[in-house]
Amino acid sequence: MTKYIKGFLDYRFLLVELVKRGINLKYRRSYLGIIWSLIEPLMTTTVLVIVFGALFNRLSDRTFATYIMCGRLTFSFFSTGTKVACHAIRSNASMIKKVYVPKYFYPLSSILYNFIIYLISLLVLIPVMIYSHLMPTLRVWKVFPAMFTLLIVTIGVGVILCVLDVFFRDVEYLWNVATMIIMYLSAIFYPVERLEKHGLSWLLNLNPLYCIINLFRGALMGYSNSLWEFAYPLVFGIFVFTFGFWLLKKKQDEFILHL
Amino acid sequence: MAKVKPTVEVSNLGMKFNLSQEMHDSLKEFFINLVTRKHMKVDEFWALKDISFKLYPGDRVGILGLNGAGKSTILKAIAGVYHPTEGSVTRRGSLAPLLELGAGFEKEYTARENIYLYGSILGYKKEFIDTKFDEIISFAELEKFVDVPIKNYSSGMRSRLGFAICTAVNPDILILDEVLSVGDSKFRRKSEEKVKSMFEGDVTVLFVSHSLPQVKRICNKAMILDHGRLKAFGDIEEIAPIYEEMTAADPEEIAAKAAKEKRKKAIRRRAARKMRMKDVARLMNNMGMDIEKAMEVLQIPDNVKDLYREGMPEVLKELKIDTDGSLEEEEERQMDLAAADMMNASAGEES
Numbered sequence: 001m002t003k004y005i006k007g008f009l010d011y012r013f014l015l016v017e018l019v020k021r022g023i024n025l026k027y028r029r030s031y032l033g034i035i036w037s038l039i040e041p042l043m044t045t046t047v048l049v050i051v052f053g054a055l056f057n058r059l060s061d062r063t064f065a066t067y068i069m070c071g072r073l074t075f076s077f078f079s080t081g082t083k084v085a086c087h088a089i090r091s092n093a094s095m096i097k098k099v100y101v102p103k104y105f106y107p108l109s110s111i112l113y114n115f116i117i118y119l120i121s122l123l124v125l126i127p128v129m130i131y132s133h134l135m136p137t138l139r140v141w142k143v144f145p146a147m148f149t150l151l152i153v154t155i156g157v158g159v160i161l162c163v164l165d166v167f168f169r170d171v172e173y174l175w176n177v178a179t180m181i182i183m184y185l186s187a188i189f190y191p192v193e194r195l196e197k198h199g200l201s202w203l204l205n206l207n208p209l210y211c212i213i214n215l216f217r218g219a220l221m222g223y224s225n226s227l228w229e230f231a232y233p234l235v236f237g238i239f240v241f242t243f244g245f246w247l248l249k250k251k252q253d254e255f256i257l258h259l
Numbered sequence: 260m261a262k263v264k265p266t267v268e269v270s271n272l273g274m275k276f277n278l279s280q281e282m283h284d285s286l287k288e289f290f291i292n293l294v295t296r297k298h299m300k301v302d303e304f305w306a307l308k309d310i311s312f313k314l315y316p317g318d319r320v321g322i323l324g325l326n327g328a329g330k331s332t333i334l335k336a337i338a339g340v341y342h343p344t345e346g347s348v349t350r351r352g353s354l355a356p357l358l359e360l361g362a363g364f365e366k367e368y369t370a371r372e373n374i375y376l377y378g379s380i381l382g383y384k385k386e387f388i389d390t391k392f393d394e395i396i397s398f399a400e401l402e403k404f405v406d407v408p409i410k411n412y413s414s415g416m417r418s419r420l421g422f423a424i425c426t427a428v429n430p431d432i433l434i435l436d437e438v439l440s441v442g443d444s445k446f447r448r449k450s451e452e453k454v455k456s457m458f459e460g461d462v463t464v465l466f467v468s469h470s471l472p473q474v475k476r477i478c479n480k481a482m483i484l485d486h487g488r489l490k491a492f493g494d495i496e497e498i499a500p501i502y503e504e505m506t507a508a509d510p511e512e513i514a515a516k517a518a519k520e521k522r523k524k525a526i527r528r529r530a531a532r533k534m535r536m537k538d539v540a541r542l543m544n545n546m547g548m549d550i551e552k553a554m555e556v557l558q559i560p561d562n563v564k565d566l567y568r569e570g571m572p573e574v575l576k577e578l579k580i581d582t583d584g585s586l587e588e589e590e591e592r593q594m595d596l597a598a599a600d601m602m603n604a605s606a607g608e609e610s
Contacts (some may be wrong), residue, residue, distance in 0.1 A: 011382065013379045013381075013383075013385050014379040014380055016379075017375055017376050017379040017380075018376075018379075021365060021368070021372075021376055024368075024372070025365070025367050025368075028367060038264075078383045095380060096362040097340060098337075098338075098356065098363050099338070099340065099356060099363070099381060100338060100339030100340055101380055132310055168289065170287070252342075253342030256340060256341055256342075257276060257277065
């Protein structure tokens with residue numbers, strides 16, 4: 001274990017550089033740069049609020065904007081984070097073939113830079129909450145366990161994907177489909193009651209991402225969350241995280257033969 | 260004698276590759292194979308097998324061997340890029356791998372950013388790169404292009420930058436994979452000097468090359484790999500004759516080489532003879548000599564005289580076309596002049 005910690009410390013500067021590269025390259029040569037991480041969710045959420053607000057008779061309910069924004073931001077971090085991580089080993093093949101670097105750095109750094117962009121994009125919640133006439137309550141502390149669990153889950157899933165992707169190129173396409181399904185099961189742009197009416201809320205509760213989104217909503221909109229919503233995603237996250245790194249450790253020496 | 264620890268210790272190293280790797284690439288085939296229980300035919304290939312040696316500070320080892328002997332594989336195994344299938348590789352000290360320079364740069368990044376990124380991949384600290392930054396840029400001769408994205412660089416500029424970054428450090432172990440052929444001849448000289456300057460001190464060098472003279476120039480030890488086995492390892496003086504014998508021992512190659520040499524010689528000889536024949540022909544034309552006399556004057560050896568006699572008509576014909584061509588031109592010019600004179604004269608009479 002100490003060996004791994006030492007390895008991590010030896011290369012921490014590389015991790016910083018890789019994260020910097022991700023952020024730098026994402027918006028390079030665009031005029032607005034990092035501001036896009038605020039504008040983009042704002043624009044898409046506006047459309048979602050109008051369309052689904054009309055569809056579900058929620059146009060008069062101003063909190064619906066915060067409701068959608070919480071889901072959208074959280075989900076888009078999860079989906080871009082895992083997608084980029086899925087690619088991470090193969091897109092850095094030229095480096096891997098040349099120099100030894102701990103392999104987990106590639107998926108980890110790509111998720112971390114997306115996480116930083118995500119943290120910046122959270123700023124957009126301030127105007128949206130003002131629009132929704134929502135004042136932060138004491139329950140706002142719940143964003144921290146929510147963000148932490150989100151990060152753990154994303155890293156775990158991302159690492160598993162990146163290992164599989166080295167051996168099976170199909171994983172990338174399969175995951176595109178899977179994220180789509182996860183999106184519909186996360187209640188991002190529809191009110192949860194709609195599913196509850198049909199007795200399908202257990203489906204949502206099995207989705208750790210939905211639990212995380214709901215923690216966020218509870219934190220910002222000031223309602224309470226069940227213990228399940230705290231515990232389940234955390235346990236799930238720890239499981240995929242451990243499994244992911246175990247799988248990576250087991251398989252990383254074979255990567256080079258498949259690149 | 261104080262006991263010095265080896266910087267590189269390779270014991271029983273074996274590298275196995277799977278030649279049918281590609282079959283594994285899609286899930287569909289994986290499942291089909293799983294369901295049909297048709298196990299993938301695994302074509303195993305040992306690129307390296309049972310390799311053991313120790314290198315100490317100050318050892319500069321040339322790795323010799325024919326194509327496919329496993330030279331690059333052993334470097335990559337020592338660099339840590341490949342994980343040994345069996346056995347182990349132990350390194351002590353910092354490592355500078357000069358493998359495939361210029362690969363691994365971020366194309367969208369400028370030289371400045373790439374130096375930091377690439378340096379960090381090599382395990383440099385930020386402060387270290389800060390102090391070496393100007394040195395790297397000036398060695399790579401890229402002062403004017405520091406803030407230009409790498410994608411706009413020429414391949415020579417890229418390799419120069421790669422070389423400069425890799426050699427900025429004073430490593431304990433230096434790995435060179437035929438990289439002393441970067442850039443133009445000026446830079447090549449400079450890089451060879453730089454590498455030589457890195458030899459001072461107790462650095463351990465691993466150097467792959469096909470050229471025995473280069474290895475002799477740079478290394479004090481050598482090893483020969485043959486189909487993944489370590490054939491010989493020792494001082495360069497011991498190894499060089501073995502390698503020479505080994506490369507010479509291939510009769511096919513010798514025959515091919517000799518045939519090529521023979522062809523080249525024949526072509527050269529024919530060209531030379533043609534020149535001489537033209538000389539002879541000129542003598543015959545200009546001085547009115549007959550062929551025997553001309554050959555005597557030019558001291559053509561007796562044994563080829565027949566060849567000259569045989570080929571002479573053709574050469575004469577060639578030469579004649581040349582001279583005739585110029586003659587005709589001269590005649591035409593004269594006739595033109597005459598015509599012009601006549602015109603002038605008649606014009607004068609009329610007025």
